[in-house]
Amino acid sequence: MTLDAFLGHFNYWVFAILLMIGFYAVIAKGNLIKKLVGLSIFQSAVFLMYISMSKVEGGTAPILQAGAVDPIYSNPLPQVLILTAIVVGVATLSLGLAIVVRINERYGSIEERELLDAD
Amino acid sequence: MTIVFALFLLTLLVVTALAIVRTKNLFIATMLLSIFSLLMAVNFFILDAADVALTEAAVGAGVTTVIFLSALRLTSQYERGSLASSRWIAVIVVVTTTVLLISGTINTPNLGDPNAPVHQHVAPFYLENTEALMGFPNVVTAVLSSFRGYDTLGEVFVVFIAAVGVMFILDARQGTGPEYELRVEKGLKHHLIPRAVGGLLIPFMLLFGLYVQFHGEYGPGGGFQAGAIVATAFILHAILEGERTALKAFSRNAQMALIIGGSTLYGAVGVVCMLKGGTFLDYSVLMEDPVTARQVGIIIIELGVGMAVCGALLSIFHSFAARKPVAQAK
DSSP: OOHHHHHHHHHHHHHHHHHHHHHHHHHHOOBHHHHHHHHHHHHHHHHHHHHHHHOBTTOBOSBOOTTOSSOOBOOHHHHHHHHHHHHHHHHHHHHHHHHHHHHHHHHSOOBHHHHHHHO | OHHHHHHHHHHHHHHHHHHHHHOSBHHHHHHHHHHHHHHHHHHHHHTTOHHHHHHIIIIIIIIHHHHHHHHHHHSOSBOOOOOGGGHHHHHHHHHHHHHHHHHHTTTSOOTBOTTSGGGTSSHHHHHHHHHHHHSSSBHHHHIIIIITHHHHHHHHHHHHHHHHHHHHHHSSOOOOSTTBOOOOOOTTTTOHHHHHHHHHHHHHHHHHHHHHHHTTTTSSOOHHHHHHHHHHHHHHHHHHHOHHHHHHHSOHHHHHHHHHHHHHHHHHHHHHHHHTTSOTTOGGGSSSSHHHHHHHHHHHHHHHHHHHHHHHHHHHHHHHHTSOOBOOOO
């Protein structure tokens, strides 16, 4: 594997690793808040993949510059999708946390094992 | 040089993520998640996504951390061990999927390849026509508020629904028995340094929020970032001065009015466009000159987005902050 291919794919490998670290927290951890933390990491990994795809070599942020000779801009579309997804992400995350808080009030625990025993 | 920095940052992201998953202390996990978001924001900036970096820094590192912390206050700070039986199955699943995902990237185009399929579709159209159609340089704002205005309207409604959902779940009446501890209503009033520094910061945060809101067409920024920054300023005020003072300054009704007003403003612009003979969210019919009309339409809907996001984040924060923790029996 050449250095070029390594550098060209490193972002995607980090995406895959982060995605699976988050997924591991979701499936292997019993604590409900820890699961949501894992879900945030999972989500951030997807953001990283989209933004990596939007990059163009030698490009700059897609804000047009007057008088630039042959300017190269990165792709604005994935950036727009992720920009809105971040804000929606925090809103849905707090919905999840709100449900966890109510579960804790009802059962006195947020550990999956104890919740299953209590039912 | 940038490439070395990028490699270093990406490696640091993986290390932070591993530390987050390993720690049993949820407070530490939350703080590390904040650092993770900040690193992610720097990464986005290196990858030319200035608008996204701004959003991630304000929302990921700021608001998310505060909401996690207020949820921890209502639950517990320590994790009591994982499900031991399923642990090895989980490791096997995760490692297999990682290998599959990485092998899937082998034939994808390199990072930054200008001939990658993703750059051949609609993006060139956006880059070529933004200047002529909108008359301002930030293509991200143009795509967000005009070319793909329907999407953004949908996102604003999702944020709206999530805020209302949190309100329904957490604002329900609580019991008043002895199992509910007395809430400390003081905020950080007894700490001199946070109060002095915070008091100095808040006006500038609000000013910066308004700048990001109204300069979003010309530089990185827009309604989503501005809403988050202004909400952060008010949340800082609430942390410093305590819940009661904060709600006196910015009541729950005012927050609700911001959410509803913002989303309605966005939708109303679309309806006005229809009444003027155009299609939904086609701003060009609003005025005589289509370019000016689009600018006016975009400024109004960005304001709507900013109001809705700011109101929603504040309302979510106060839903968590106003709830009393239950005294743990165990």
